[in-house]
Amino acid sequence: MVFRSKMFKLLVLAGLVFNLTACGTAEKQTTEAPVSTPAPEISAEAEQAELEWDIQPPLGIVKGDYYSIEERFRQGHLGILEIVKQDDKLVYIEFNEMTRPNYYERYFQNVPKRLSEYNFSMGDKKGAAWVQSVVAVEKQMIEEQRVTGEFDTISGASNSVNQSMIPLAEKLAPLLDQPSAKKYYSIAEKLGGGLTGFVQVVIENGKITSVRYDEIFANTPEEIEDPALKAFYRQSKYESVEYQEPSRIGFNIQMDALNAKVVETQDLLDLNGLPSTDESGDYASSGFTIRNTAWDNYLKLAGTLLEEIKKDGALN
Numbered sequence: 001m002v003f004r005s006k007m008f009k010l011l012v013l014a015g016l017v018f019n020l021t022a023c024g025t026a027e028k029q030t031t032e033a034p035v036s037t038p039a040p041e042i043s044a045e046a047e048q049a050e051l052e053w054d055i056q057p058p059l060g061i062v063k064g065d066y067y068s069i070e071e072r073f074r075q076g077h078l079g080i081l082e083i084v085k086q087d088d089k090l091v092y093i094e095f096n097e098m099t100r101p102n103y104y105e106r107y108f109q110n111v112p113k114r115l116s117e118y119n120f121s122m123g124d125k126k127g128a129a130w131v132q133s134v135v136a137v138e139k140q141m142i143e144e145q146r147v148t149g150e151f152d153t154i155s156g157a158s159n160s161v162n163q164s165m166i167p168l169a170e171k172l173a174p175l176l177d178q179p180s181a182k183k184y185y186s187i188a189e190k191l192g193g194g195l196t197g198f199v200q201v202v203i204e205n206g207k208i209t210s211v212r213y214d215e216i217f218a219n220t221p222e223e224i225e226d227p228a229l230k231a232f233y234r235q236s237k238y239e240s241v242e243y244q245e246p247s248r249i250g251f252n253i254q255m256d257a258l259n260a261k262v263v264e265t266q267d268l269l270d271l272n273g274l275p276s277t278d279e280s281g282d283y284a285s286s287g288f289t290i291r292n293t294a295w296d297n298y299l300k301l302a303g304t305l306l307e308e309i310k311k312d313g314a315l316n
Helices: 002-031 044-050 117-125 130-144 159-177 226-232 251-265 292-309
Strands: 062-071 076-088 091-098 182-192 196-205 209-215
Touching: 044 117, 062 091, 062 292, 076 159, 091 159, 091 251, 117 130, 130 159, 130 196, 182 292, 209 251, 209 292, 251 292
Parallel strands: none
Antiparallel strands: 062 076, 062 182, 076 091, 182 196, 196 209
16 A cells, blocks of 8 residues: 555656646747847948949030029028030039028038038938939939939939929020020049049130139048048038138138139139238237148149130130
């Protein structure tokens, strides 16, 4: 009887262990979450590739009839479209936009979008940069020799194209069949170190009505030699908000002064009296400036362009 009692207890104990083990296994199976496959990571290289664009101007000389229009749209942004046509062929198209004066981010109030930090800020927030759709449509217009109709844009960066660039092009389109009283001349040349110099001159009825000079940074940081300037890739000295001009007067201020002087004197090569053309001033009393190296780059390019202008007899 004792043996049978012990056997019975052992059998009961074994049954309890089996049941507890089974319950534990079942509980483990029901409470453990299935192992999921991790989502693929997007590499920095892939993100960078999605935000690539070519902002460099056409090298050499471009000239032809000049057509332009600008209008404010959507709360006050200013759209500016320029078209150059030579021998019945579209040879240059550029669209730019100034942010509205009351833009919600003070940093970008009244800032040109094409060659400034704006594109990188927008790219970080939306995954697409304003300029990507703009240069894509400009390229299509040149390749297809038309400025109206449907164009392919970049998702997330098409508002300005649809609300300003294309409507402005539609307004200019009827004028393109007739010669323009305004003539356009430009020259772009690589300066070395990852910079491209770009001079643009507009002439109307034999008189210079505007001259613009800018130095544009290369499309990639690797192409820019000066480590301090690598951050400004795909931007320009004139349009960048953060670029610090070593001659201690804003690059944009200097070039605006150049435009005003040339329009007044009709002399592309006279820099007399312009800011930062010489070392001057005492820092403590009136500020200190040095000669801006851009002036020598400008004189070289403007001199070459002036020869072309004179050859065509475009000036009175």
